Amino acid sequence: MGVAVSCPRCGGPVRAPGLMNTDWRCDTDGAVLPLHVAEHIGAQIVETAAAKARSPRPGAPDVPIWCPWPQLPGWTVTGVGWVGDERSGVRATALACSGPAVLQGGPADVLFVAEEPGVGLGTRLAGIPGPDPGPFLEGAGRHAPAHAKVRAAGWPTPLWSVKSASDRCAYVGEAKGLWLYAVAWPAAAGYLLAEDLSLCDLTEDAPSELVFGAPSPYLHGRA
Numbered sequence: 001m002g003v004a005v006s007c008p009r010c011g012g013p014v015r016a017p018g019l020m021n022t023d024w025r026c027d028t029d030g031a032v033l034p035l036h037v038a039e040h041i042g043a044q045i046v047e048t049a050a051a052k053a054r055s056p057r058p059g060a061p062d063v064p065i066w067c068p069w070p071q072l073p074g075w076t077v078t079g080v081g082w083v084g085d086e087r088s089g090v091r092a093t094a095l096a097c098s099g100p101a102v103l104q105g106g107p108a109d110v111l112f113v114a115e116e117p118g119v120g121l122g123t124r125l126a127g128i129p130g131p132d133p134g135p136f137l138e139g140a141g142r143h144a145p146a147h148a149k150v151r152a153a154g155w156p157t158p159l160w161s162v163k164s165a166s167d168r169c170a171y172v173g174e175a176k177g178l179w180l181y182a183v184a185w186p187a188a189a190g191y192l193l194a195e196d197l198s199l200c201d202l203t204e205d206a207p208s209e210l211v212f213g214a215p216s217p218y219l220h221g222r223a
Contacts, residue, residue: 007029013027099201101188166187
């Protein structure tokens with residue numbers, strides 16, 4: 001399985017640990033855990049990513065791989081990635097889906113990210129600064145109704161819109177004790193989150209009927 005490795009926070013190159021230091025390092029962000037993105041997608045690649053995410057880490061939550069299921073008409077799974085290494089275990093996952101943008105015509109892409117606090121992959125994809133969305137969500141749970149709701153592993157999960165880059169829309173919530181991001185391109189594709197969308201965790205069960213498509217440009221460095 002071919003894998004591209006980069007910084008989760010900026011998308012730039014990273015250097016592997018060596019004799020001088022024990023961390024992966026990015027010239028911009030310093031010590032980081034590496035983002036691995038599979039260069040192709042298919043059932044075996046999804047299972048490999050799920051196996052990595054299932055690797056036990058004492059005292060740490062399992063990191064899900066969120067995937068819309070049932071798949072929306074015309075939509076395909078177009079990429080999978082994970083953040084971590086053999087020493088740290090997986091700290092974040094990302095799954096890309098692509099399909100028709102019904103409201104605008106043309107293609108649409110949605111990325112679903114699950115991550116521990118401080119990883120920074122979700123905020124980078126959403127186009128907001130910092131490693132966590134907390135500053136953009138202060139008071140949301142107490143004062144603002146959810147902007148969207150999904151069912152994550154069968155549980156109702158509220159999501160709040162965060163101010164993102166103009167070419168996309170981003171929603172953030174919590175599921176299984178981790179941040180859950182849904183980031184859509186173009187911005188109008190966020191209508192999908194207004195649907196009755198259900199997410200399954202591919203680390204628990206990957207449906208054999210999943211349909212796969214060409215690799216997502218947003219997971220592979222465009223975002």
